[in-house]
Structure formats: structure tokens, C-alpha cells
Amino acid sequence: MRRPAGHGRSAGTGALCVLAASVLWGTTGTAATFAPEVGPLAVGAVAMGLGGLLQALAAAAPLARHAPGLRARRGTVLLGAASVAVYPLAFYSSMRLAGVAVGTVVSIGTAPLASALIERVVDRRRLTRRWTGAAALGLLGTVLLCVAEAGRSAGGAGPASAGGTLLGVGLGLVAAVTYALYSWAAHRLISGGLPSRAAMGAVFGLGGLLLLPVLSATGAPLLGSWSNAAVGTYMAVVPMFAGYVLFGRGLARVPASTATTLSLLEPAVAAVLAVLVVGERLPAAGWAGIVLVIACLAVLTTPAPAARRRRRSGVPVPGGGARGTAHPAGVLPPGADADGG
Numbered sequence: 001m002r003r004p005a006g007h008g009r010s011a012g013t014g015a016l017c018v019l020a021a022s023v024l025w026g027t028t029g030t031a032a033t034f035a036p037e038v039g040p041l042a043v044g045a046v047a048m049g050l051g052g053l054l055q056a057l058a059a060a061a062p063l064a065r066h067a068p069g070l071r072a073r074r075g076t077v078l079l080g081a082a083s084v085a086v087y088p089l090a091f092y093s094s095m096r097l098a099g100v101a102v103g104t105v106v107s108i109g110t111a112p113l114a115s116a117l118i119e120r121v122v123d124r125r126r127l128t129r130r131w132t133g134a135a136a137l138g139l140l141g142t143v144l145l146c147v148a149e150a151g152r153s154a155g156g157a158g159p160a161s162a163g164g165t166l167l168g169v170g171l172g173l174v175a176a177v178t179y180a181l182y183s184w185a186a187h188r189l190i191s192g193g194l195p196s197r198a199a200m201g202a203v204f205g206l207g208g209l210l211l212l213p214v215l216s217a218t219g220a221p222l223l224g225s226w227s228n229a230a231v232g233t234y235m236a237v238v239p240m241f242a243g244y245v246l247f248g249r250g251l252a253r254v255p256a257s258t259a260t261t262l263s264l265l266e267p268a269v270a271a272v273l274a275v276l277v278v279g280e281r282l283p284a285a286g287w288a289g290i291v292l293v294i295a296c297l298a299v300l301t302t303p304a305p306a307a308r309r310r311r312r313s314g315v316p317v318p319g320g321g322a323r324g325t326a327h328p329a330g331v332l333p334p335g336a337d338a339d340g341g
Helices: 011-025 028-032 040-058 060-065 069-071 074-098 102-110 111-122 129-156 163-190 197-220 227-253 254-260 263-279 284-301 307-312
Strands: none
Touching: 011 227, 011 254, 011 263, 028 227, 028 263, 040 060, 040 074, 040 197, 040 227, 060 069, 060 197, 069 102, 069 197, 074 102, 074 163, 074 197, 102 111, 102 129, 102 163, 102 227, 102 263, 111 129, 111 163, 111 254, 129 254, 129 263, 129 284, 163 197, 163 254, 197 227, 227 254, 254 284, 263 284
């Protein structure tokens, strides 16, 4: 059976790549405050559209070399690309309709659950108690952030209509599912033997092409001022292009369900930047939520005691080599026992 790409490398490196990507993604909300007249569809289209095309251009050589392999897996590529196109439109619209706090907690907070369900049903992976506990900590922390943000903004503008909020929550669920789907699709391509640059370039390049009509129809405000253009350029180049290059490298080393759980760092970074840069105040519940998110990440990124003992003794970990890197904490290969370690 083919071993996952990146086998023999440290799963900790993959986790760090995903965490670094999450830090970059967490800057998008603060960046968007500098272009308030740009709508959510335009923000999403310029970020993922141009960012995806940049990924494809940067990966032109690997894409050409691995074109036959990509064509052989065109169903997975197309599923990932369609999810890339839908995700930013749903995500930014969810935040506009239901509020930043609710939109973020639904979109990002439920993505690990969607990813785990996809892997469980399609790949027959079994989730450990450790992953379940870490995901619960992260989700609780994100909910606390949501509650804190909602309470902080209660004295501001009037609340959104019930219908708008429900639509925003629904779009947040769409964003969560599409985020999980394109993460799973990219990981499946990489674990099938394709390099991460080729897999991410194909998925995000096609997704970027699908977003170009939306950008053409809604992107005029991006050219209305230098600040709007700067925000659009930053969103495309830094959090989306650079962030997803890091994310692709992470997916070469960790399962999609672990990667989406690690990305719970994003709303925590967004909240801290809102305090430090925008000047917002974060209540005690919000800081408690950040602590829980950090605890979730610590649980996921710290090697299990059994794995550490096996690495020291040189005994291979099931599904991996002597270093046990193929299956980091959280997801077991088919047929393995979920012992929580």
C-alpha cells in the first residue's frame, strides 16, 4: 500500500506549518477593517481567487510534470476546486450576515467535525479519544470567543434580523463543509503520491479560475482607493497564497481532520489582533477561550507518551516508520485501535 507523501518527516513540522498558516489567516479580519466599503463577495473572491492563481503560477513546473496523475484523479481535483470557490463566498457572507463572532465560530469551529466525519465515512479512519478531547477543548474555546465578542458588540449597532442571522449560520455551515472538503481533497492527492505544490496548485488554481467571474462582478470597490487595493493585494498574497502554501506542506504530514482542528488558532489570533490593532476590548470569557484553544493545540501537537517511547526504542509505529510520523495524534489508520494515545 502506498505510504503518505512526506512519510519519514516530522509530523510536528506539519503541525507547525498549519499553525503558521492559521496565524496568517487570522489577520484577514483586521485587514478587512481597512476597506469597509468592499463587500464580502469581493473580499472572498480577491483573496482566494488571486491567491489560488498565484499558487498555480508558482507551481507551474510541478503541475506540468504531474499532469497525468492529476488527470487520473480529476474527480478529487474538481471537488477540491469547487469547494475552494464556494468557501470564501460563504465564509465572508456568513460574517457579514450573522456577525464576525458567530460567522467565525460556525465556519471554523465546526470544520474539524465535518473533516472528521468525511475521513470516517470515506477513508474509514478511526478517531482517538485524544483527538476528540482536543477538538472539544478547541470548540469550547471558540464558542467562548464567540460569546465574548457577541457580548462586547451588544451595545453597538442593532442586532441583525433573525432571518439574516439564520442565513448567516447556514452559510457558515456551508463554509465549514467546503473547508473540510478541500482540505480532504488536497490531503488525498498528496497522500496518493503527488507533491503538495502540484496538488495545491491544481486545486486552488482551478478554484481561483471559478472565482474570477465573481471578482469581475463585485470587485470594483477594490480599485476605488489605494487602501482598498492594498488590502486586496495583501489578502491574496499573504494569508491566501503564503498561508495555503504552508497549509499544503502541513497536509503532506498530518491528516485533514488534524489540520482543520489546528486551524482553530485562527479565531484566537483574530481576536488578539482586534484588541492590539483595532483597539477592541476582549472580556474575560474571550481570554479564557483563547487559553482553551491553546490547550487544544498543545494536546494535538505534543507527541503521545507511547509514540515517544516507541521512537526512543526504534520500534515502528503502526502505519509509519520508526519515527511514527505517518499518523500523528488524533487519527488512526483503518483497523487500528482507538486507545486514546
